[in-house]
Amino acid sequence: MTDMNANTQIPSPADAGASPVEAAARPPSPPAAARSEARWPFAFALTLTGLAGFLDAAAFVRFNHLYVSFMSGNSTHLGIAIADWAVPDLVAVLGVIAAFVAGAAVGTAVADHVGARLIGRVLALEAVLFAAALLASLASLSLPCVMIVALTMGIQNVLHQAVGGVDVGKGFVTGMLFRFGQSIARMAEAKLTWGTASTSLLNWLAFVGGAALGTLAIGALDFTACLVVALALVLAMLVVVPLRGR
Structure with a gap:
């Protein structure tokens, strides 16, 4: 059994609608089974993005506007804490950012x-x-809990997939929207198809959808329950990934 490569270049999820010239220049379409296998890493990466959004929203509600994967938001929070000289906030935000960077390393x-x-x-x-x-979380150690989750999100970013030249699976929301805007401009000049442009949009929608689910979950349950959901999802992916690699 082998795991799929985390940086595998796979086709865009909807590469239809190309011009006749583009279609003629392309090699023959792969069989249905091959297309199904190509879609699997894309679905895997979107699941990672959705998980990041889920935990971000839950942590934001539970831990006084702290994020666990959206470090742009935490950087803004840090700047506000510096201006207000809110020492507890400074410690918390710096701890989470440092944990995320450590996870990336x-x-x-x-x-x-x-x-x-x-x-x-x-x-x-x-x-x-x-x-x-x-x-x-069960021991009510709030800051260590959120720092461990941020560490985990930093590590998770190495599992991104290259889909149509776009990294899918990272929680870089601003980058997703910027790439989508770039794609719109290039579509207008017939340099890209909708399938390629839609990759960034779908990645962003996965993050937003995960955040919506995280908000609903933290409202109905608590952060401990959200961690149980995250753990169950990761364990399920651990089972599925080797099976798909056969």
Whole structure:
């Protein structure tokens, strides 16, 4: 069994609607089974994006406007805390940002040395960290809990997939919308098809959808329950990924 490559270049999810000249220049379409396999990494990456949005919204509501994957928002929060000299906020925001950066470093080190089994190993590491965050939440250790989740989100970003030249699976919301705007301009000049342009839009919608679900979940339950959902999802992906790699 082999895991899929985390940086695999796969076709855009909706590359229909090309001009006759583009269609003629393209190689023959792959069989249906191959197209199904190509869609799998895209769905996997969108699930990661949705999970980031889910936890971001839950943490934002629970932990006084702290995010666990959206570091642009945390950077704004940090600037406000500096201006107000709100020391507790400064400590919390800096701790979360530092945890995310540490996660990015850990994830990159793993990606640079693991090779083909990257996805399974990173998902296993995520599961362990979510379990640790769950224990911290049960012990009412709020800041360690949110820092562990931010660490996990930093690690998770190494599992992005390249879809139609666009990175899918990261929680970089501003970048998603900027790329979508660029794609609209290039579509107008017939340099891109709608299928390629829609990749960034779908990635953004996955994040927004995850955030909506996270808001509903934190309103009805609590952050501990949200962590249980996240852990269950990661464990399910750990089961599915080897099966898809056969």
